Amino acid sequence: MRIAVVGGTGKEGHGLALGWARAGQEVVIGSRAPERAVRAAETINAAVGHAAAVGMVNREAAMAGEIVVLTVPYDAHEETLRDIRDSVRGKILVDVTVPVDLEKSRRLRVLPGGSATEEAQALLGSETRVVAAFQNISHTHLAREGGVDCDVLVCGDDVEARQEVIRLAGLLGFRGVDAGPARNARVVEGFTILLLGINRRYKSKGAGVRITGIEGPSDD
Numbered sequence: 001m002r003i004a005v006v007g008g009t010g011k012e013g014h015g016l017a018l019g020w021a022r023a024g025q026e027v028v029i030g031s032r033a034p035e036r037a038v039r040a041a042e043t044i045n046a047a048v049g050h051a052a053a054v055g056m057v058n059r060e061a062a063m064a065g066e067i068v069v070l071t072v073p074y075d076a077h078e079e080t081l082r083d084i085r086d087s088v089r090g091k092i093l094v095d096v097t098v099p100v101d102l103e104k105s106r107r108l109r110v111l112p113g114g115s116a117t118e119e120a121q122a123l124l125g126s127e128t129r130v131v132a133a134f135q136n137i138s139h140t141h142l143a144r145e146g147g148v149d150c151d152v153l154v155c156g157d158d159v160e161a162r163q164e165v166i167r168l169a170g171l172l173g174f175r176g177v178d179a180g181p182a183r184n185a186r187v188v189e190g191f192t193i194l195l196l197g198i199n200r201r202y203k204s205k206g207a208g209v210r211i212t213g214i215e216g217p218s219d220d
């Protein structure tokens with residue numbers, strides 16, 4: 001599997017890309033600047049000890065990926081999606097974006113489109129299947145090998161695409177949980193704000209979510 005990480009020069013994208021490279025996947029790092037993308041790919045290759053990653057500008061990275069993961073701040077969400085729209089047609093786009101309001105003590109922004117995920121789906125159209133995942137996973141967890149004791153909630157309107165992303169989470173050592181349709185991303189994105197507050201109060205860096213009381217695969 002060739003996984004493109006658009007915005008893969010940042011903290012969250014780097015952690016995801018490194019994890020997938022460690023799991024034997026090919027990784028394409030995307031950036032607005034090709035030299036930053038190449039540098040980020042070299043860092044990953046040095047860490048895993050083989051040429052798992054290459055770096056390109058975002059649009060080319062999205063074109064090269066069989067599945068595309070978006071890890072940019074919400075302020076850059078719409079602009080980046082417009083840039084890669086043609087490159088992701090027919091693919092799964094995994095949206096990791098949390099619409100944090102940085103000016104108002106890290107509150108959730110109220111979005112006209114409901115959630116970043118729903119906005120991405122509306123902008124990209126039905127030929128691209130948008131799946132929300134990893135919003136509740138701190139980059140500090142991703143740096144560690146083998147995942148940690150928390151789940152990845154996976155939302156999106158396409159059941160098969162959700163299953164594919166659950167598999168991607170498994171490659172990183174996380175249990176992916178089928179969290180239903182794209183509108184549920186409003187809850188998942190919002191939950192990250194809760195976790196950020198818990199981190200502050202408990203002086204922690206990686207509070208996470210664990211769903212209890214479920215066994216086996218979901219049935220829809």
Ligand SMILES: NC(=O)c1ccc[n+]([C@@H]2O[C@H](COP(=O)([O-])OP(=O)(O)OC[C@H]3O[C@@H](n4cnc5c(N)ncnc54)[C@H](OP(=O)(O)O)[C@@H]3O)[C@@H](O)[C@H]2O)c1
Binds near residue numbers: 008009075
């Ligand atoms: N950090 C976490 O622990 C964490 C956890 C869960 C979810 N998330 C979410 O994941 C996303 C990325 O988080 P992050 O912490 O990795 O962010 P980040 O490091 O601030 O940014 C990621 C990358 O986005 C690109 N970028 C930044 N500003 C941009 C702009 N104005 N226009 C276009 N591209 C821009 C940059 O790449 P280039 O400059 O190379 O183009 C940057 O390296 C956010 O939506 C965040 O809420 C983060």
